[in-house]
Every structure is written in structure tokens, then in C-alpha cells.
Amino acid sequence: MGVGFYLFYFGTIIPLFGSYMKNPSTIYANKSIQTLATQKAEEQFPIWKLLVFSLIGFITIMTETMPVGLLLQISHDLQISKLWAGQLVSFYALGSVCAAIPVIALTKHWDRRRLLLFTLGSLCVFNGLAAVSTHYIFTLFVRFCAGMAAGVIWGVFVSYVRYLVAPHLQGRALAVAGIGQPLALCFGVPLGTFLGTLFDWRSVFWLMSILALVLVIWVRLFIPCFIVNATQQKLAFGLTLKMKGVRLILLILLIWVLAHNILYTYISLYLIAVGLGEHIDAMLLIFGLAAIVGIFVTGHFIDQYLRHLTLLSLVIFAFSALCFGIFMNSLWMVCVAVIAWGISFGGAPILLQTALADIAQAQTDAAQSMLVTIFNIAVAGGGIVGGLFFARWGIQSFAWSALILSFIALILVYRAKDHGFGVGHRA
Known part of the structure; x- marks a missing residue:
């Protein structure tokens, strides 16, 4: 298994429905998978579309881990101990655990672009709310909600990336789209710490909120719709x-x-x-x-x-x-x-x-x-x-x-x- 695939692994939730993909804008329900693959094989490698997903992965992981380098500022500002400030990471992860599979199952009839836009918009809102919050319990709540949005993003990430390219290009596509996750894991915390030192911890959350909003616009304008087959094998x-x-x-x-x-x-x-x-x-x-x-x-x-x-x-x-x-x-x-x-x-x-x-x-x-x-x-x-x-x-x-x-x-x-x-x- 190559390094490219591993670069994609971090934080990724295997899609539940990736094996039953089809493009609603170009084919009908009875069109064969072979025909779809032939059409996609003729398309160019969509590097800019895949880089959108790279940035999505980077922001989602950085949003999760950046409090690690901001514990002192957060604990002082919210008047809590460093112990309780550390739970902001835990509650984000708990949200991801709780939401991914059930939310994806409940939204199986949704266009995946619609779901992706909704979750990115949620990240924008909840990061903004965390930036203005002055109450610890409310901050924990919005971190949990942000984690739920992130969990759903990982639930559709893989299948969406694979959908954008022909089957023989899927490995390469996953490698490109997955670059953001390890970069965020390696450099997200020190970058967040640096920005927190340069400004303050609230400014870092505002930056994540603004970047999520940019991604909402980017996905809406340049990423095609993607509807999965509702009849899934468990x-x-x-x-x-x-x-x-x-x-x-x-x-x-x-x-x-x-x-x-x-x-x-x-x-x-x-x-x-x-x-x-x-x-x-x-x-x-x-x-x-x-x-x-x-x-x-x-x-x-x-x-x-x-x-x-x-x-x-x-x-x-x-x-x-x-x-x-x-x-x-x-x-x-x-x-x-x-x-x-x-x-x-x-x-x-x-x-x-x-x-x-x-x-x-x-x-x-x-x-x-x-x-x-x-x-x-x-x-x-x-x-x-x-x-x-x-x-x-x-x-x-x-x-x-x-x-x-x-x-x-x-x-x-x-x-x-x-x-x-x-x-x-x-x-």
C-alpha cells in the first residue's frame, strides 16, 4: 500500500455508499456503470476540484486540533482550568463519532453536494460561535456540533473524490485530495499556536470560519452534484x-x-x-x-x-x-x-x-x-x-x-x- 493512499488515511471515515455512485446530471438510473466510467476516462484529471477537498481536509483537521496549542489562552479567557480547556478537543472528536454514520444514513436521499455545503456551512457557523462565546459550556456545545459536521464530511469525502474521476485515476485522486489531512496534523497545531500568539485564540477560530465560508462558495460554484443510489447493501x-x-x-x-x-x-x-x-x-x-x-x-x-x-x-x-x-x-x-x-x-x-x-x-x-x-x-x-x-x-x-x-x-x-x-x- 503506497504512501499516497496513507496520506489520505488520517481522520477519514470510509464511505457507506461509495460503491453505488452515479452522476444525476448526466445519466439516468438505468445507465450502466461501464458507460459512466468510459465518459469519465475521457475527462481531464480535475486537479482544482481535488484541491478543494484537500483544503476541506486541512480545515476540518485543523479545527479539531488547534485548541491543543491555545490551551493557555482559552483557559485564561474563559476562566477555566487547562484541564477543562483540553476537553474542547475531546468534544469535537465525540461529535464526529456520534454523527457520521447515523447522519449519512438519514440523508441517503440527499444530493451529496447539498450535504457537503450544509456541513461546511455548519463549520463556518460553529467556529464563529466559538470565537464569540464567553461561556465554557456553550463553547463545548458548539465544539461538539462542529465535530458532528466534521464527522459527516469524512463520511462523504472518499466517495465524492472517487466520483470525480475515472476508476483508474481514483488512487491518484485520493492522494491529491488527501494531502490536507497530514499537513493539518503536522502543521495545524503549530500554525494555530503561531496565529494565536500573533493575534489571539478567537482570531484563529474566526479565520477557520472565514475559510469554511470560502469553501462553501467554492464547492457551490465548481463541484458537481453527486447523488448516491438509495438502495444500499448493509x-x-x-x-x-x-x-x-x-x-x-x-x-x-x-x-x-x-x-x-x-x-x-x-x-x-x-x-x-x-x-x-x-x-x-x-x-x-x-x-x-x-x-x-x-x-x-x-x-x-x-x-x-x-x-x-x-x-x-x-x-x-x-x-x-x-x-x-x-x-x-x-x-x-x-x-x-x-x-x-x-x-x-x-x-x-x-x-x-x-x-x-x-x-x-x-x-x-x-x-x-x-x-x-x-x-x-x-x-x-x-x-x-x-x-x-x-x-x-x-x-x-x-x-x-x-x-x-x-x-x-x-x-x-x-x-x-x-x-x-x-x-x-x-x-
């Missing part, structure tokens, strides 16, 4: 869960992403505690660059060394957590820990997604939707669990809890030789 979630190894891989995913997000959600508090409070944006940038290295290393070697890469990534992740825990007085070792952390987690999602797809085979769509749901639950759980640990045991609890969780995940992967993490070249 994904076999029960059958997929019973497959040997699926639940184990989902458990590994939950533990690993939870460990990562305990660190990631509260990394600004940790960096302040160790004396790097003035360099939070630089540290997050270093993490992002290291994560990109991890992405490309994983993409290059995953077909030959899936098991070894997964074990190695968890060992490096555990090493970084250990360094965070015992070298709080050494700025150089903290920097080493940040680099190791980025490299180890950069390729984690593709490793787990590939292992799950190898197990699920024909039920990959159902398995992937479960994976993304668990991923978002772990993102939300990182904020909640990390906050509870911080309240009980302080800053150092982030590193030690991540270390313990990484060891548990390492043991599970080691024992999963016959359940997705086999030895040797992947088939």
Missing part, C-alpha cells in the same frame, strides 16, 4: 467483528491512539513545565516533521516488514514516553523524545489500517468504518483520561500512562503473529 458489521483478529487490532488501535492523545492533547502543559513554554510551536513543528519521516519510512517498507515496523514503532514510542518521564530536567532529551514520538506515531495509522484490511478482506469497508470510529473515540478519550490523570497525579502522569499503554500494545502486537501482524512479505 455493511456486515457483526460478521466483521467476529473475524479472527479484527477485535484484537481494534483494541491495539484504541490503546495506541489513546496513549498518543494523552500526550498530544496536553503537550503544551508538559512543555511549559519543563521550561519550553516559549517554544511550543517549534516543538510541535519538530513533531510534525518527524511524523512525516515516519510516514514515508512506513510507506516504503510496510509491504515487506509490517510486523517488524509495528513492533519497532511501539518500541520507539515507549522510548519517547520514558524520556518524557525521566528527563524533564534535560531540554535536549525532551527534544529527542519529541522527535522519537513523531517518527514512531507518523506511520501508526497506516500500519493498523493495513493489518486490519489484510484480515477483513471483502469486509474492509465495514472494518475501516469501525477503525475510524475507534480512532475518534481514542482521540476523545485521550483528552478525558489525560485530564483525569493530570488532576490526580500531575504533569508526569502523561508520560508514565503513555509508557504503560505502549507496553500493553507492544505485547498484543507481539502475540498477534497470526492475526494481522504476520512475519514476512504481505500477500
Whole structure:
């Protein structure tokens, strides 16, 4: 599985209806899929339309993660603790978990462009409301609603991108459209931190609101309508869960992403505690660059060394957590820990997604939707669990809890030789 596909993975919810696409403006219900594919094969590669989706992915992910670098400003302005400010990330992720599948199911008769416009408009409104809110509970509510909109966006993202091109161009299209997600994960937080330092946290939310409005206009003018077939075949979630190894891989995913997000959600508090409070944006940038290295290393070697890469990534992740825990007085070792952390987690999602797809085979769509749901639950759980640990045991609890969780995940992967993490070249 190539790097291009992985660039698309982050934060993506597998579409429920992508296999039954058709263009209402050019064909009737009884027109064959082969005819549609032939028509699209004659069209040029729609690079500008795909870049719209790249920007959609960037804004959606940045909206989710940017409070990580703004915790101090938000907590001071809303007169809450840093612990409660961290829940703004958790509630966004919870909204994504709650909304994606049910909302898409309820709107199965909608033109997907109409649904996309509605959700982008919702992001515009809710980011604007967050920017003007002076009450914490209301801010949590609008963050949850923004997360719901984002979850629905991910639910239609893949099928919409595939719809825009001929089948033989879909991989390339997904790679182009998916560039925004890893860029946002790597640079969104430091960019948000920089803008928050330059202006304030409310200005960052206003900027996201304005960009969402620009996307509403862009989609309305240049992206074609897309209506899916309403008669859908249900994904076999029960059958997929019973497959040997699926639940184990989902458990590994939950533990690993939870460990990562305990660190990631509260990394600004940790960096302040160790004396790097003035360099939070630089540290997050270093993490992002290291994560990109991890992405490309994983993409290059995953077909030959899936098991070894997964074990190695968890060992490096555990090493970084250990360094965070015992070298709080050494700025150089903290920097080493940040680099190791980025490299180890950069390729984690593709490793787990590939292992799950190898197990699920024909039920990959159902398995992937479960994976993304668990991923978002772990993102939300990182904020909640990390906050509870911080309240009980302080800053150092982030590193030690991540270390313990990484060891548990390492043991599970080691024992999963016959359940997705086999030895040797992947088939």
C-alpha cells in the first residue's frame, strides 16, 4: 500500500455508499456503470476540484486540533482550568463519532453536494460561535456540533473524490485530495499556536470560519452534484467483528491512539513545565516533521516488514514516553523524545489500517468504518483520561500512562503473529 493512499488515511471515515455512485446530471438510473466510467476516462484529471477537498481536509483537521496549542489562552479567557480547556478537543472528536454514520444514513436521499455545503456551512457557523462565546459550556456545545459536521464530511469525502474521476485515476485522486489531512496534523497545531500568539485564540477560530465560508462558495460554484443510489447493501458489521483478529487490532488501535492523545492533547502543559513554554510551536513543528519521516519510512517498507515496523514503532514510542518521564530536567532529551514520538506515531495509522484490511478482506469497508470510529473515540478519550490523570497525579502522569499503554500494545502486537501482524512479505 503506497504512501499516497496513507496520506489520505488520517481522520477519514470510509464511505457507506461509495460503491453505488452515479452522476444525476448526466445519466439516468438505468445507465450502466461501464458507460459512466468510459465518459469519465475521457475527462481531464480535475486537479482544482481535488484541491478543494484537500483544503476541506486541512480545515476540518485543523479545527479539531488547534485548541491543543491555545490551551493557555482559552483557559485564561474563559476562566477555566487547562484541564477543562483540553476537553474542547475531546468534544469535537465525540461529535464526529456520534454523527457520521447515523447522519449519512438519514440523508441517503440527499444530493451529496447539498450535504457537503450544509456541513461546511455548519463549520463556518460553529467556529464563529466559538470565537464569540464567553461561556465554557456553550463553547463545548458548539465544539461538539462542529465535530458532528466534521464527522459527516469524512463520511462523504472518499466517495465524492472517487466520483470525480475515472476508476483508474481514483488512487491518484485520493492522494491529491488527501494531502490536507497530514499537513493539518503536522502543521495545524503549530500554525494555530503561531496565529494565536500573533493575534489571539478567537482570531484563529474566526479565520477557520472565514475559510469554511470560502469553501462553501467554492464547492457551490465548481463541484458537481453527486447523488448516491438509495438502495444500499448493509455493511456486515457483526460478521466483521467476529473475524479472527479484527477485535484484537481494534483494541491495539484504541490503546495506541489513546496513549498518543494523552500526550498530544496536553503537550503544551508538559512543555511549559519543563521550561519550553516559549517554544511550543517549534516543538510541535519538530513533531510534525518527524511524523512525516515516519510516514514515508512506513510507506516504503510496510509491504515487506509490517510486523517488524509495528513492533519497532511501539518500541520507539515507549522510548519517547520514558524520556518524557525521566528527563524533564534535560531540554535536549525532551527534544529527542519529541522527535522519537513523531517518527514512531507518523506511520501508526497506516500500519493498523493495513493489518486490519489484510484480515477483513471483502469486509474492509465495514472494518475501516469501525477503525475510524475507534480512532475518534481514542482521540476523545485521550483528552478525558489525560485530564483525569493530570488532576490526580500531575504533569508526569502523561508520560508514565503513555509508557504503560505502549507496553500493553507492544505485547498484543507481539502475540498477534497470526492475526494481522504476520512475519514476512504481505500477500
